[in-house]
Structures are given as structure tokens and as C-alpha cells.
Amino acid sequence: MDLVPGVLRGETVPIARLLSCAEAADDASRPALARIFEHTGKAHVVGITGVPGSGKSTLTAVLAEEFANSGRKVGIIAVDPSSPFSGGSILGDRIRMADIAMNPNVFIRSMATRGAMGGLSRGCLDAVDILDAAGFDIILIETVGVGQDEIEIVQAAHTVIVASAPGLGDEIQAIKAGILEIADIHIVTKCDRSDSNRTILELKGMLKMGDLTKFVEGWEPKVIGTSSLRREGFEELAATIDRHRSYLETSGEIVKRRRKISETRMLKIAESLVRKRFYEERLGSISELCGQMERKKIAPDAAARQLLARINGE
Amino acid sequence: MKNAAAPIRVMMTKLGLDGHDRGVKIVARVLRDAGIDVIYAGLHRSPEEVVTAAIQEDVDVLGVSLLSGAHMPLFGRVLDLLKERNALHITVVGGGLMPDEDVAKLKEMGVADIMRQDSTPEQIVATIRRVVAERSDA
Numbered sequence: 218m219d220l221v222p223g224v225l226r227g228e229t230v231p232i233a234r235l236l237s238c239a240e241a242a243d244d245a246s247r248p249a250l251a252r253i254f255e256h257t258g259k260a261h262v263v264g265i266t267g268v269p270g271s272g273k274s275t276l277t278a279v280l281a282e283e284f285a286n287s288g289r290k291v292g293i294i295a296v297d298p299s300s301p302f303s304g305g306s307i308l309g310d311r312i313r314m315a316d317i318a319m320n321p322n323v324f325i326r327s328m329a330t331r332g333a334m335g336g337l338s339r340g341c342l343d344a345v346d347i348l349d350a351a352g353f354d355i356i357l358i359e360t361v362g363v364g365q366d367e368i369e370i371v372q373a374a375h376t377v378i379v380a381s382a383p384g385l386g387d388e389i390q391a392i393k394a395g396i397l398e399i400a401d402i403h404i405v406t407k408c409d410r411s412d413s414n415r416t417i418l419e420l421k422g423m424l425k426m427g428d429l430t431k432f433v434e435g436w437e438p439k440v441i442g443t444s445s446l447r448r449e450g451f452e453e454l455a456a457t458i459d460r461h462r463s464y465l466e467t468s469g470e471i472v473k474r475r476r477k478i479s480e481t482r483m484l485k486i487a488e489s490l491v492r493k494r495f496y497e498e499r500l501g502s503i504s505e506l507c508g509q510m511e512r513k514k515i516a517p518d519a520a521a522r523q524l525l526a527r528i529n530g531e
Numbered sequence: 532m533k534n535a536a537a538p539i540r541v542m543m544t545k546l547g548l549d550g551h552d553r554g555v556k557i558v559a560r561v562l563r564d565a566g567i568d569v570i571y572a573g574l575h576r577s578p579e580e581v582v583t584a585a586i587q588e589d590v591d592v593l594g595v596s597l598l599s600g601a602h603m604p605l606f607g608r609v610l611d612l613l614k615e616r617n618a619l620h621i622t623v624v625g626g627g628l629m630p631d632e633d634v635a636k637l638k639e640m641g642v643a644d645i646m647r648q649d650s651t652p653e654q655i656v657a658t659i660r661r662v663v664a665e666r667s668d669a
Binding site: 229230233234236237240241243299300302303304305306307308309311312315318319324325326327329 | 537538540559560562563564565566567568569570571572573576579580583584586587588589616617618
């Protein structure tokens with residue numbers, strides 16, 4: 218069955234079914250995804266990341282409601298980890314989103330990481346295309362709970378939000394390199410808690426230092442306190458996302474971000490194709506070189522170069 | 532639609548006024564360990580919420596746990612909604628405490644299988660794999 222026309226009309230069942238094809242990344246679905254790709258480029262893609270338990274899912278739901286209430290269509294891709302052992306997963310972001318699950322302007326899809334580093338699977342980026350082509354104005358990607366330097370979301374989203382929760386660290390955490398540097402907008406969640414002001418001050422302090430050195434030009438990252446429980450701060454957050462979007466467009470920054478996204482996607486797919494080829498066709502070479510490494514006959518770097526040379530030589 | 536690269540997708544949920552979720556969580560964990568993607572949709576859900584979520588998630592199997600005794604009307608409503616929304620490609624499987632005669636009736640109504648309290652983890656995984664395989668053959 219051709220799912221593309223239904224997707225372009227914004228119909229739920231074809232959208233959901235094509236998302237499954239994208240997730241499976243099977244060859245049969247490639248022509249459909251290529252047709253979908255021609256219709257993309259209208260949606261604003263917002264990445265929401267942060268450590269586990271920082272409140273990403275809950276805030277994603279309240280933010281989606283804020284946008285949906287202003288008449289915009291919101292697609293949510295909620296990513297949770299796959300088991301490194303069985304490959305299975307428990308995708309539980311949806312239970313934090315029960316309040317918006319029935320909103321006709323909101324579509325929620327849960328996805329597993331499938332072992333992708335940085336928490337973004339290839340299927341996730343194809344899923345953004347499908348929701349974009351289906352007419353969703355805003356697409357929220359909620360990443361897996363990340364550590365300190367899984368920053369891949371930057372290469373997939375137009376606006377990056379980093380959620381920090383109060384009580385998880387001091388100002389030394391805030392000046393470390395890594396995830397905090399990638400945010401266009403910082404959110405301090407759980408602002409119904411009394412220690413949240415300190416977290417807001419520490420983040421603002423960190424950003425101020427960035428200012429002093431004048432490394433940051435153009436958009437200054439914002440810090441916004443939210444309480445999903447009391448639904449506070451979300452009007453400001455939605456308005457700030459819109460302002461960031463207009464900043465990207467008027468400053469020309471959007472062109473750079475789009476280029477980065479294209480590059481990431483292409484390289485990611487190339488990477489997975491190479492990996493697949495290695496495993497399907499070169500298992501012999503791999504095990505032979507591993508054997509040599511274990512006998513200390515060859516160093517890992519030299520082994521990797523030999524493996525690549527063997528592929529190129531054929 | 533299924534290929535080897537795509538894990539089976541199962542949504543696990545509880546319908547109505549029934550807060551006993553130990554069982555559904557254990558089943559979710561068992562399926563995860565068998566390499567299945569489990570979307571846990573929580574408890575106290577209405578049939579409308581569950582069907583909307585199952586369609587958006589395009590699950591292969593909608594697994595509903597019920598220990599409240601209200602299985603006949605609730606499963607009936609779920610099956611009606613799936614039909615109404617053109618989503619009969621989703622297979623419904625039930626779990627919980629139910630009398631034999633109700634199990635027979637539910638199967639007639641279109642529930643693919645019912646797993647009761649004496650089901651072992653192996654049986655649960657095997658049942659899920661079987662109903663998905665039967666669906667793909669059809």
C-alpha cells in the first residue's frame with residue numbers, strides 16, 4: 218500500500234505506519250522516504266535534552282500543549298534507550314504525556330535508540346521528515362537522558378533546549394565543557410522547588426562568563442525557569458522558541474544549521490552502511506585481525522587501517 | 532510490514548479503575564528482555580486513549596491487563612474503536628483474571644489471546660511472537 222499520499226494529507230494511520238517503516242530502515246521503504254523528503258523543510262525542529270530525571274518528558278508535554286492551544290500542530294518524537302543485551306526496550310515517555318495524548322493537534326511517537334551513540338537513531342531523523350511532510354508545524358525531539366557530552370541533538374535540531382533540574386550539582390558542574398554549551402535555551406525544571414533559584418543563578422553565571430570572552434555572537438542563550446507541575450514558564454518558553462526561530466531566519470544562521478543537519482544525516486547513513494557491509498561481508502577479516510591484536514602482533518590503529526585498506530583494495 | 536531488523540512493538544496498558552500494575556510491569560520487563568520494544572502507556576486509561584496511542588505508535592500488539600472484572604465491556608469498546616478507526620491491523624491480547632467462559636467470548640469477539648495468572652514468562656513471549664507471526668501471514 219502506498220502510504221505517501223495519506224501522510225501528505227496528514228492522516229494518522231499512514232503517518233504511523235510509515236514511521237514504522239522508517240524505524241525498520243528496510244530497503245522497501247526507501248522510495249517512499251525519498252518522496253517524503255521532497256516535501257520537507259517547513260517544520261521547526263526543537264531538540265530537548267538533559268540528564269535522566271530532569272523532567273524532559275513532562276516539560277515536552279506541557280510545551281506541546283502550549284503550542285497546540287495556539288492552533289499549531291505538534292509532533293513529538295520521544296526517544297528511550299534500547300537494551301544493549303536483548304535489543305528490546307521499555308518506552309515510557311508516553312505516560313508523562315497523558316494530558317495531551319488526546320489533543321487532535323498533537324501526535325506522539327516513541328522510539329528506541331537501537332544502540333545509536335548520542336541517542337539519535339537514523340530512524341529518528343527520517344521520522345522528523347515524515348512529521349514535517351505531514352504538516353506538523355513544530356517537531357519536538359525528546360532525547361534519551363544524556364550524560365555530560367552526548368550532544369548529537371545539535372546536529373538534528375534548529376533549536377536546542379537543555380533541561381537542568383535543581384539539586385543535581387554546583388557551579389563547577391555548570392562551567393564544565395559539554396552539554397551545557399550546546400543550548401540555545403536553558404530550562405531549569407521543577408521551579409516549584411525552593412532550590413531552583415540557585416540553579417538558575419548558576420546557569421546565568423556560567424553564561425555571563427561566555428559573554429566576557431566575547432566568543433558568543435548573535436543569539437545569547439536564555440535561561441528560563443519552568444514548573445510543569447504548576448504549568449509556569451511555558452508561555453515564555455514558547456515565545457522564546459519562536460524568537461529563536463526568527464533570529465535563525467533573519468541572521469542567516471538557519472542556513473548553517475540546515476547544512477549541519479544535511480551533513481550529519483548523510484554521514485550517519487554512510488556510517489551505518491559501512492558498518493553493515495563490514496559485518497555482512499568482512500567477518501573473516503574482522504576475526505583474523507582481532508586474533509592478531511590479541512596476540513599483540515598488530516596495534517588497534519594499524520588493524521583498523523588494514524581492514525579499511527582491504528575493503529578499498531577489492 | 533515486519534522485517535527482521537525491526538523489533539516487535541507491543542503497547543502495554545491497563546484500562547479503567549484498576550491500580551494493580553505489578554503484573555503489567557513484569558510482563559513489560561519480560562518482553563523487553565526478549566528483544567521486544569514495549570511502549571508502556573500506564574494505568575487508569577480509557578479505551579479511547581489506548582486506541583489513539585496504539586494507532587500513533589503503530590504497535591503490532593496492544594496488550595491490555597485487566598484485573599477489575601470489567602473486561603467484557605472494556606475489551607468490547609477497544610475492539611469497536613479499532614474497527615471504527617480503520618486500525619484492525621493492530622492485534623489485541625489480554626491479560627489478567629477472567630472466567631473461562633469470558634475468555635471464550637473475548638476470543639470470539641476478536642481478542643487474539645488471553646494470558647491468565649498462571650502464564651509463564653516463556654509462554655507470554657511465545658504467545659506474542661505467535662500472534663504477530665499469524666498476523667503477518669494473513
